[in-house]
Amino acid sequence: MSFNTEYLAYKSQIDAALKDYLGQAVQYPKTLRMSIEYSLFPGGKRLRPILFMSSFEGLFNGDQKAGLPFACALEMIHTYSLIHDDLPAMDDDDYRRGNLTNHKVFGEAAAILAGDALLNLAYEIMLENALNYPDNLSAHIKAMKLIADACGAKGMIGGQMADIEMQWRTSAEDTLEYIHQNKTAALIEASLTAAAVLSNAKKNELDALSSFGNSIGLAFQIIDDVLDFKSEDNILECGQKCGKLTYPIVYGLEGSKNKAQSMIDNALANLDIFGERASFLRQIALFLAGRSE
Numbered sequence: 001m002s003f004n005t006e007y008l009a010y011k012s013q014i015d016a017a018l019k020d021y022l023g024q025a026v027q028y029p030k031t032l033r034m035s036i037e038y039s040l041f042p043g044g045k046r047l048r049p050i051l052f053m054s055s056f057e058g059l060f061n062g063d064q065k066a067g068l069p070f071a072c073a074l075e076m077i078h079t080y081s082l083i084h085d086d087l088p089a090m091d092d093d094d095y096r097r098g099n100l101t102n103h104k105v106f107g108e109a110a111a112i113l114a115g116d117a118l119l120n121l122a123y124e125i126m127l128e129n130a131l132n133y134p135d136n137l138s139a140h141i142k143a144m145k146l147i148a149d150a151c152g153a154k155g156m157i158g159g160q161m162a163d164i165e166m167q168w169r170t171s172a173e174d175t176l177e178y179i180h181q182n183k184t185a186a187l188i189e190a191s192l193t194a195a196a197v198l199s200n201a202k203k204n205e206l207d208a209l210s211s212f213g214n215s216i217g218l219a220f221q222i223i224d225d226v227l228d229f230k231s232e233d234n235i236l237e238c239g240q241k242c243g244k245l246t247y248p249i250v251y252g253l254e255g256s257k258n259k260a261q262s263m264i265d266n267a268l269a270n271l272d273i274f275g276e277r278a279s280f281l282r283q284i285a286l287f288l289a290g291r292s293e
């Protein structure tokens, strides 16, 4: 099967499961339902759930039924973070994925509540799933905790706060790393390590996936930053005006590209212990390295 076919197969499996969960989760109040649905569908790349499913099934032979609730929960958490990130109090964006942002369509109150509901729903479905696996309950709890940690105050929320407030740490490099490690990389890393923990994987496998996830997460953010800049002039202008700390501002355009490449190399090296079983994950890393949008 080609990489694209396999990617799309995972994506349609995840989309179908998300539709099911949404159907069961909320019909009334209608605005809440529509606001959630608007951001969840058609959605984006579904990167985090695909990372989870491809490692859970591909590396550890995990059972699809046990994994899908985790995959959907990861996408729900990601979607909540984007809805809230776009709000006027945060990034104040009018468009996401080429469409009006959630609050522009449904208003700020509905957008805040849709995000809250998605975050809650993520734990509702993971907890309900855990009850179906009493023999593996401790692994379910550990995997959920790992996800909770990644998106809490010591993870995504902390990273977002630091990004907004720009409280300086010891240096620009250190501050930048803290922000993106937490805002972006933590949930990507947890999408892989949760699969390992749920599968009771060996420590070296967990460590390898953790390092793989962290490296692609940071590379993903660096590439995202690089795509926002067209030239070194552009960077200087933004450094003076936007007040945001990004990789090109700290490392320059070429320096950032080199940094992203070395992270992708490190990510790939970490997959060696899995041999052929990791070929899909390898291709995801290469896809992220070469993405143009």
Ligand code: GRG
Pocket: 043, 044, 045, 046, 047, 080, 081, 082, 084, 085, 097, 156, 157, 160, 183, 184, 220, 221, 224
């Ligand atoms: C509001 C607590 C809270 C956190 C928000 C994720 C996040 C933290 C902010 C998003 C800001 C941003 C543009 C980060 C760059 C990297 C990133 C996470 C991009 C969006 O993720 P994709 O590309 O999105 O996986 P799609 O559209 O494919 O779902």
